[in-house]
Amino acid sequence: xxxxxxxxxxxxxxxxxxxxxxxxxxxxxxxxxxxxxxxxxxxxxxxxxxxxxxxxxxxxxxxxxxxxxxxxxxxxxxxxxxxxxxxxxxxxxxxxxxxxxxxxxxxxxxxxxxxxxxxxxxxxxxxxxxxxxxxxxxxxxxxxxxxxxxxxxxxxxxxxxxxxxxxxxxxxxxxxxxxxxxxxxxxxxxxxxxxxxxxxxxxxxxxxxxxxxxxxxxxxxxxxxxxxxxxxxxxxxxxxxxxxxxxxxxxxxxxxxxxxxxxxxxxxxxxxxxxxxxxxxxxxxxxxxxxxxxxxxxxxxxxxxxxxxxxxxxxxxxxxxxxxxxxxxxxxxxxxxxxxxxxxxxxxxxxxxxxxxxxxxxxxxxxxxxxxxxxxxxxxxxxxxxxxxxxxxxxxxxxxxxxxxxx
Numbered sequence: 333x334x335x336x337x338x339x340x341x342x343x344x345x346x347x348x349x350x351x352x353x354x355x356x357x358x359x360x361x362x363x364x365x366x367x368x369x370x371x372x373x374x375x376x377x378x379x380x381x382x383x384x385x386x387x388x389x390x391x392x393x394x395x396x397x398x399x400x401x402x403x404x405x406x407x408x409x410x411x412x413x414x415x416x417x418x419x420x421x422x423x424x425x426x427x428x429x430x431x432x433x434x435x436x437x438x439x440x441x442x443x444x445x446x447x448x449x450x451x452x453x454x455x456x457x458x459x460x461x462x463x464x465x466x467x468x469x470x471x472x473x474x475x476x477x478x479x480x481x482x483x484x485x486x487x488x489x490x491x492x493x494x495x496x497x498x499x500x501x502x503x504x505x506x507x508x509x510x511x512x513x514x515x516x517x518x519x520x521x522x523x524x525x526x527x528x529x530x531x532x533x534x535x536x537x538x539x540x541x542x543x544x545x546x547x548x549x550x551x552x553x554x555x556x557x558x559x560x561x562x563x564x565x566x567x568x569x570x571x572x573x574x575x576x577x578x579x580x581x582x583x584x585x586x587x588x589x590x591x592x593x594x595x596x597x598x599x600x601x602x603x604x605x606x607x608x609x610x611x612x613x614x615x616x617x618x619x620x621x622x623x624x625x626x627x628x629x630x631x632x633x634x635x636x637x638x639x640x641x642x643x644x645x646x647x648x649x650x651x652x653x654x655x656x657x658x659x660x661x662x663x664x665x666x667x668x669x670x671x672x673x674x675x676x677x678x679x680x681x682x683x684x685x686x687x688x689x690x691x692x693x694x695x696x697x698x699x700x701x702x703x704x705x706x707x708x709x710x711x712x713x714x715x716x717x718x719x720x721x722x723x724x725x726x727x728x729x730x731x732x733x734x735x736x737x738x739x
Contacts, residue, residue, distance in 0.1 A: 336363040337455075337505060338422070338431040340415060340443035343380055344373030346434050349487055349498065351378040353432060356502035362429070362509060365422075369415050369442050371399060371407050387414045390421075412442040419446040423454075430455030430509055432501065436487060437462055441471045448474040452515040452567075455479075455508035457501055461486050475563035479504065518572055523549045525733070526564045526573045528556040528580040531639065532681045532721060533615045537579055539726035547734055549574075556580040556616070558593040565602040575609035577733055582616035584659055589652050590628070591620035592643075600659075604666035609736040611729055612664055612673045615720040617656050617699065618680045618690055619645040635690055637683040645683065650695040657702030665708045670736040673713040674729050675700060676720035685719065 337357055341350040343366075354364045368380035369387065388395040391414035401407040422428050431450060433443025440460035447456040456478050463472060463482040472480055481504075483497055518524055525544060529537045541551040552573070554560035561583040568576055583595025603610055619637070622628070624644045627636070635647040648656065664673060684690040700715070707713060714732070718725035 334363060335427055335429040336365040337429050337509065338365050338367060338419065338446075339434070340367045340369060340419075340431065340446060341434040342370040342439040342442075343368040343375035343378055343384075344370035345376070345436075346439060346487055347376030347378040348490055349434055349494070352490055352495065353434070353498050353502055354378070356499060357505065360502070360506040362506060365427075367415060367418065369411050369439065371411055382418065384411075387411065387418060390414055390418050408438045408442065412445050415442055415446045416449055420449050423450060428454065430505055431457075432505060433458045433460075434487060435460055444472045444474075444478065447478060448476040450476070452477050453512065454514050455505055455512055457481060457505055459483050459487070459497070459501055470559075473559075475559055475566055479508075524552050524573050525549050525575050525577060526568060527551050527553050527577045528561055528564060529553045530556050530580050530582060530616055533580045534721070535723060536615075536721045536726035536729075539723035540577070540579070540730040541726075543727045543730035544733070556582050556593065556595075557621075558583055558586055558595055561595045561599055565599070568603050568606060568608070573608065575611075575733060575737065576603045577611045577613070577729060578603070579611075579613045579729065580615045581612065581660070582619070582621075584663075585617055585620050585648065585652075585656060588655055588659055589620045589648055591622050591646070593621045600663035601666050604663065604671070605668055607667075607669035609670045609733060610667060610672075611733045611736065612660070612671070613720070613729060614660060614673075614675060614680060614699065614703070616681050617660070618648055618653070618684050618692075618696065620648060621645055635683075637689055645681070645690075647690045647692065648695065650692070650698045653695045653699035654702045657699040658706050660699075661703050661706035664711055665706075667711065670739055671711055672732050672736055673703070673707075673711065674732055675713070675715040676722075676725050677715045677717040678719040678722075680720050682721055 339350050339354055357364050366380045367382040368384045370384050385395045388398045431447050433447050435443055440458055444458045450456055458472050459481050461483045463480045481501055485493055544551055554564040581600055583593050583599050586594035622644050631646045637645040639645050679685045716728050
């Protein structure tokens with residue numbers, strides 16, 4: 333079977349729109365495969381290539397069993413699982429050129445879940461009326477290179493506004509198919525090093541980058557905002573990097589304490605088993621990140637640093653720093669390759685300086701004690717009397733990485 337662009341939609345409500353997009357791609361000479369994720373009704377004005385009955389059977393049940401899942405949410409979740417598995421199957425067989433998902437709330441989340449499984453560089457577009465406002469973008473994007481297009485109006489019928497948006501989505505997909513390319517393996521001889529970073533560590537990481545470049549390494553930075561860290565780990569698992577410098581593993585604070593920079597339960601536990609050189613730095617583990625408009629009442633009495641108009645940083649307590657230190661050690665202990673931990677002795681973040689709002693040597697010392705006491709004895713750890721965001725500290729960390737590579 334030749335490659336095609338997948339069009340995924342709940343055809344019992346979005347049939348005409350899916351047909352319009354299909355016909356537009358066909359006019360460009362692009363083959364399509366329409367997948368129906370509708371649960372209750374039958375397709376409107378379109379015949380799918382993969383029916384909702386097909387998806388249910390692929391998942392091991394009948395459509396009637398799916399419809400009797402108990403709740404709407406349960407049925408949607410099961411259908412989402414089925415379409416994710418189907419798209420993975422089609423891609424593994426070499427049949428996917430790209431994919432477009434169409435839907436409102438449930439429909440876009442279902443289709444986006446499937447599109448996220450496609451590798452970086454495989455064209456993927458989600459069309460949805462919830463792609464704006466204060467909605468979470470995680471369910472629509474994940475850690476993928478998803479192109480998200482806001483439909484402006486709801487998806488119900490064709491008119492000159494919706495057709496303009498769909499025409500542009502079709503044109504975008506046609507351009508991606510013609511001129512884009514999938515992410516391949518690193519070029520022969522390339523030495524890519526993954527580094528995590530936030531605004532609180534940019535100055536230091538820039539100096540680190542310059543130092544590594546002198547030795548032929550190319551730094552690939554990831555914004556440690558709850559998505560960047562997990563994305564870095566996924567790419568490390570796929571073999572993109574010769575080493576990792578987890579300079580800003582602050583997403584573990586989101587996991588353990590709270591806030592919007594949530595890295596998930598596997599954050600910092602995926603690179604160690606790969607056996608590649610790894611330097612860990614506890615920069616920015618002293619705060620949790622919240623939207624300025626939604627800081628929980630229970631933390632309002634703590635030191636708070638206004639990072640920018642959108643985000644506020646809230647200082648972690650001494651008790652929380654102990655828990656973070658233990659988790660940091662737990663993660664470091666998973667390493668099977670060369671590893672070193674470098675602690676910035678003059679502060680972990682911009683507000684964590686003498687007389688700064690986050691300056692709390694007792695809390696930081698408690699973190700360090702918990703880290704060291706739970707760390708495997710064979711793991712090297714060093715405390716350098718520099719600030720985490722100083723250029724000098726970035727250079728020191730780069731040199732420690734170079735030393736690990738030589739070993």
